[in-house]
Amino acid sequence: MVPPNPVIMRLIVLFVLCFWAAGCGRGPDRSNQVTDDLGRTVYLSSVPTRVVTLAPSVTEIVFAAGAGSLIAGVTDADDFPPEVDNLPRFSALPVDFEVVLSLEPDLALASDQVNSPNDAATLEAVGVPVYFFSVSRLEDIARTIRDAGALLNTASAADQLADSLTRSLAQLRVLTEELEERPSTLFLISDVTLYAFGQGSYIHDMIALAGGSSITVDLESRSPVLTDEFVLFEQPEVILGAFGSGYLPTSLLEYHPTWDVVPAVTGGRVYGVPADRYLRPGPRLVTGAWEMARLLHPGLVPAQ
Amino acid sequence: MKLWYGLLVFALLISVALAVALGEAVTLAEVGRVFWYRITLGHATAPDAIADRIVWNLRLPRAVLALVVGGGLASVGAAMQTLVRNPLAEPYILGISSGATAGASLFYLGFLPPLLSKNLSMPLAAFAGGLCAITIVYSVAGGRGRLSVARLLLAGVAIAALMASITSFITLSSPEPDKLRAVLFWLLGSLHHATWTLLPWPTLATLLGLAVLLLMAQPLDAMLLGDEPAHNLGVRVEHIKRLLIVVAALVTGSIVAASGAIGFVGLIVPHAVRSITGVTHRRLLPACFIVGALFLLWADLAARLLLPGEQLPVGIVTALCGVPFFLALLRRSDYGFG
Numbered sequence: 001m002v003p004p005n006p007v008i009m010r011l012i013v014l015f016v017l018c019f020w021a022a023g024c025g026r027g028p029d030r031s032n033q034v035t036d037d038l039g040r041t042v043y044l045s046s047v048p049t050r051v052v053t054l055a056p057s058v059t060e061i062v063f064a065a066g067a068g069s070l071i072a073g074v075t076d077a078d079d080f081p082p083e084v085d086n087l088p089r090f091s092a093l094p095v096d097f098e099v100v101l102s103l104e105p106d107l108a109l110a111s112d113q114v115n116s117p118n119d120a121a122t123l124e125a126v127g128v129p130v131y132f133f134s135v136s137r138l139e140d141i142a143r144t145i146r147d148a149g150a151l152l153n154t155a156s157a158a159d160q161l162a163d164s165l166t167r168s169l170a171q172l173r174v175l176t177e178e179l180e181e182r183p184s185t186l187f188l189i190s191d192v193t194l195y196a197f198g199q200g201s202y203i204h205d206m207i208a209l210a211g212g213s214s215i216t217v218d219l220e221s222r223s224p225v226l227t228d229e230f231v232l233f234e235q236p237e238v239i240l241g242a243f244g245s246g247y248l249p250t251s252l253l254e255y256h257p258t259w260d261v262v263p264a265v266t267g268g269r270v271y272g273v274p275a276d277r278y279l280r281p282g283p284r285l286v287t288g289a290w291e292m293a294r295l296l297h298p299g300l301v302p303a304q
Numbered sequence: 305m306k307l308w309y310g311l312l313v314f315a316l317l318i319s320v321a322l323a324v325a326l327g328e329a330v331t332l333a334e335v336g337r338v339f340w341y342r343i344t345l346g347h348a349t350a351p352d353a354i355a356d357r358i359v360w361n362l363r364l365p366r367a368v369l370a371l372v373v374g375g376g377l378a379s380v381g382a383a384m385q386t387l388v389r390n391p392l393a394e395p396y397i398l399g400i401s402s403g404a405t406a407g408a409s410l411f412y413l414g415f416l417p418p419l420l421s422k423n424l425s426m427p428l429a430a431f432a433g434g435l436c437a438i439t440i441v442y443s444v445a446g447g448r449g450r451l452s453v454a455r456l457l458l459a460g461v462a463i464a465a466l467m468a469s470i471t472s473f474i475t476l477s478s479p480e481p482d483k484l485r486a487v488l489f490w491l492l493g494s495l496h497h498a499t500w501t502l503l504p505w506p507t508l509a510t511l512l513g514l515a516v517l518l519l520m521a522q523p524l525d526a527m528l529l530g531d532e533p534a535h536n537l538g539v540r541v542e543h544i545k546r547l548l549i550v551v552a553a554l555v556t557g558s559i560v561a562a563s564g565a566i567g568f569v570g571l572i573v574p575h576a577v578r579s580i581t582g583v584t585h586r587r588l589l590p591a592c593f594i595v596g597a598l599f600l601l602w603a604d605l606a607a608r609l610l611l612p613g614e615q616l617p618v619g620i621v622t623a624l625c626g627v628p629f630f631l632a633l634l635r636r637s638d639y640g641f642g
Contacts, residue, residue: 226614230612
């Protein structure tokens with residue numbers, strides 16, 4: 001038998017000690033626990049002072065809640081509000097755990113649209129609690145801002161902004177509620193492959209509030225890929241796409257030549273809109289809803 | 305045998321008719337009107353414009369593409385199985401499809417210049433990728449003058465994995481999220497891109513491939529006996545093998561460019577057909593073509609009807625119905641190869 005190599009033995013002992021020490025580390029302090037939007041219990045040691053936001057929409061929510069100064073780092077994809085330009089960055093898809101940890105956060109805020117519970121488990125295992133926001137209705141925006149304010153100890157500022165957003169939506173509702181003519185509307189995420197929103201999305205609330213009726217509201221999948229045939233059959237009067245405001249409606253016809261008889265195309269009502277106001281479930285959805293209303297009912301809705 | 309072919313062709317016609325007619329958007333009467341209008345070259349009363357687009361510009365080219373892709377993959381699969389004299393072979397296992405996918409995604413994401421129109425450049429890139437993959441596999445396997453089947457399969461699996469990781473890398477490093485989404489969907493295998501302008505190239509390549517394979521039917525039969533007996537029968541084995549590989553890369557590349565990677569058709573169909581027609585290629589290849597075409601047509605119809613209004617990648621359906629059938633076939637004790 002070969003005698004055990006002393007170096008290897010020492011390494012093994014060192015390893016065991018390390019893991020034992022890690023096990024002795026902080027256990028969850030149950031003094032302050034909250035439940036997030038996914039129903040997970042999140043343990044907070046104290047009021048957070050350094051938070052990282054794992055998705056751009058969450059960054060916007062935190063800034064709207066008046067807690068932007070607590071943010072210690074944002075993802076590579078963040079570009080709003082302008083203050084994020086001065087913040088440290090990390091990759092979010094996949095999450096670069098080492099960079100996140102080096103920012104020494106005491107709370108990570110996540111979006112169920114972007115982040116996976118597996119990533120949350122990894123962060124929690126190293127002592128960073130993760131709180132998930134979930135937005136499936138338009139009114140969730142005000143609620144998540146209030147929740148963020150309560151969580152980060154900026155409740156009064158958060159409530160104020162949430163109130164003003166709610167008021168703005170209510171004003172829009174007054175304008176569009178009684179409209180008889182509600183153009184059937186298709187909202188597209190991408191133009192070549194027809195990604196859209198299915199059931200359970202806030203986008204249908206936005207379309208309804210803007211005085212239209214969404215044609216994908218009843219689709220079973222949450223993120224369906226539509227067929228050309230579906231669009232021909234549904235005959236949308238307006239097509240909105242998150243393709244940016246410089247989008248040429250002719251390119252849509254180039255990818256889907258059979259749509260030359262779709263009312264939105266024949267009537268010249270294909271609009272590219274800035275993606276962030278529609279795809280990021282944050283406070284700017286309210287701007288998006290107003291913009292959508294101006295496109296669906298030109299003349300009826302005044303500039304905000 | 306004649307009766308079988310008759311039945312198959314009849315089933316094919318019925319299936320195309322069903323594929324075009326089924327779906328909630330258009331009534332049967334309207335489908336009939338569209339066809340009458342198109343057959344009379346516009347002399348009949350014009351049908352509803354929307355029905356015309358749906359039936360003539362979306363469903364019919366899609367059905368034709370299903371026939372071409374299914375038939376092409378199945379007949380190439382049968383020929384590949386003869387090439388390596390192993391029932392495991394198909395374009396996927398030998399790395400051709402993965403190579404073609406890598407080539408096509410390189411082009412799609414803008415890493416290769418568009419030399420010709422998109423409808424031609426993408427198949428070319430896929431063909432080059434597929435040919436590149438199978439050439440590496442073949443040269444590894446044929447190292448000492450003779451082709452070793454074990455090495456061929458192992459090299460095929462390895463190259464397939466390499467090509468798949470290249471595809472993942474290019475896909476993930478694409479700067480445009482919109483194109484990325486499109487590629488991810490296309491990778492799953494789907495026929496929804498079908499248009500009349502897309503069809504000519506894959507159809508031509510597949511029919512050309514089938515014709516070449518049929519011309520080689522006799523040498524292929526001889527090769528089932530093994531390289532040496534085939535050589536003694538006067539077959540130029542190495543020539544035939546090389547030609548087979550180029551044909552397989554050409555057909556698979558064109559198909560992958562048009563429809564993405566649709567699995568299992570090339571593996572399952574030849575097995576099912578062989579148990580009916582026997583191993584003679586003159587009978588096996590055309591039957592494979594028709595049965596493969598039928599199988600994919602039905603799979604695509606199922607994919608279309610399962611989730612109305614939405615795209616369900618047909619590759620999912622072929623795997624879901626193909627694999628249990630394949631396993632059941634394998635359990636049959638009287639099944640043999642070659």
